[in-house]
Amino acid sequence: MSKARLTGLAAYRLATHLVSPFAPLLLGQRAARGKEDRARTRERLGHAAMARPEGCLIWVHGASVGESVSALPLIERLLEESCAHENKTNVLVTSGTVASAAMMDARLPPGALHQFVPLDTPRAVSRFLDHWRPDAGLFVESDLWPNLILGAAARGVRLALVNARISQRSARRWRWAKASGAALLGAFDVVLAQDETFAGRFRSLGARNVQVVGSLKADAPPLPVDEAALAAMKAAIGSRPVLLAAQTHAGEDETVLPAHDQLRARFPDLLTIIVPRHVGRGADIAMLCGPRPAARRSSGEVLTAGTAVYIADTLNEMGLFYRLTPFCFLGATLVPLGGHNPLEPAKLKCAVLAGPHCESNVDAFEAILGAQGFGRVYNSADIARQAARLIADPQAARLAGEDAARGAATLSGAVERTVTAIRTLLDARA
Secondary structure, eight states, X not given: OOHXXXXXXXXXXXXHHHHGGGHHHHHHHHHHTTSSOGGGHHHHXXXXXXXXXXXXXXXXXXXXXXXXXXXXXXXXXXXXOXXXXXXXXXXXXXXXXXXXXXXXXXXXXXXXXXXXXXXXXXXXXXXXXXXXXXXXXXXXXXXXXXXXXXXXHHTTOEEEEEEEOOOHHXXXXXXXXXXXXXXXXXXXXXXXXXXXXXXXXXXXXXXXXXXXXXXXXXXXXXXXXXXXXXXHHHHHHTTOOEEEEEEEOTTTHHHHHHHHHHHHHHOTTOEEEEEESSGGGHHHHHHHHTTSOEEEGGGTOOOOTXXXXXXXXXXXXXXXXXXXXXXXXXXXXXXXXXXXXXXHHHHTXXXXXXXXXXXXXXXXXXXXXXXXXXXXXXXXXXXXXXXXXXXXXXXXXXXXXXXXXXXXXXXXXXXXXXXXXXXXXXXXXX
């Protein structure tokens, strides 16, 4: 690789080396804001909290909750595999957020280990790689840390970018540093893209051996639920009709609330549940509600018969709310953010209403909305009209949820195709 190709990455490496002495201070500040687990900050500096297990070690990295959840069925299958000439496969999972660590603690299968990913400084990365010595490294979706990836490749770790996706905006940004992007993506032995659109973008940026295998999210199990919490919510709601707005962003609640008003004119006891993607927005949504009687879940405010809008600003409860209603509006689709994962509600037989911005999950939205035969919305009137039809006809709503589940089921199989590709990588290494 030429010096010219490495110029951008070399500058990055130098910059991260210079800031390394300030890493503990940065972590302390983040911990004070709840962004780090203070008891585990040494992991972020590359210090392992446990011994490396004997045998083959496959390392799976996902940035946050979404990537980690999508990797769970893959992790379970990898634990069933045997590396070449080894009796047992061990799986190390890394992630970078407190929420993802809590989720992994609750949902990782037996035999899998979790550590926080090290900061992308040369020293922290070296400590991490020297201790764990993974045989293969699987990076989920698009969380690309140059020191970590290039350091692993230099040690002979076979690397795969799995469930790979890249937005058009990100691809445009990488083209401004095309040599660095090509060097970074070129470190991966294989890129397993979710669909042909993403595959084409990776190829244009210099990735080699790009294959289309589908989305791991299609093979993920249904989101879990606390049965006691579900029973309590059902009791509090009773027979009231529900409009669920799931994983909303700023700019979408302003559309959902007028739809709520239109529906209340026809269904006076309607309850609208808004689950913001970022729980810190709960207070802002409560302010948007104005005179509408609202309650916030994070504050322990009780859902009563007089509550018009219930703001579910808590973490890791989507499995609860998708089970409360046969349809939902799914966020990040009325604002240009690409759309959140429609497979999660669909697998729980919750039909999907979505805006026009679905670029992050094109195949999933097409499969689910196509199976439903409806679901595209552009404004408050669209949401109110489609929701009113489903509220007025519970049988149609139930059938729509079943159609959504059937559409989601057509996309399965990515886990097995991914495992086959990883097996080939490990056989080549052996």
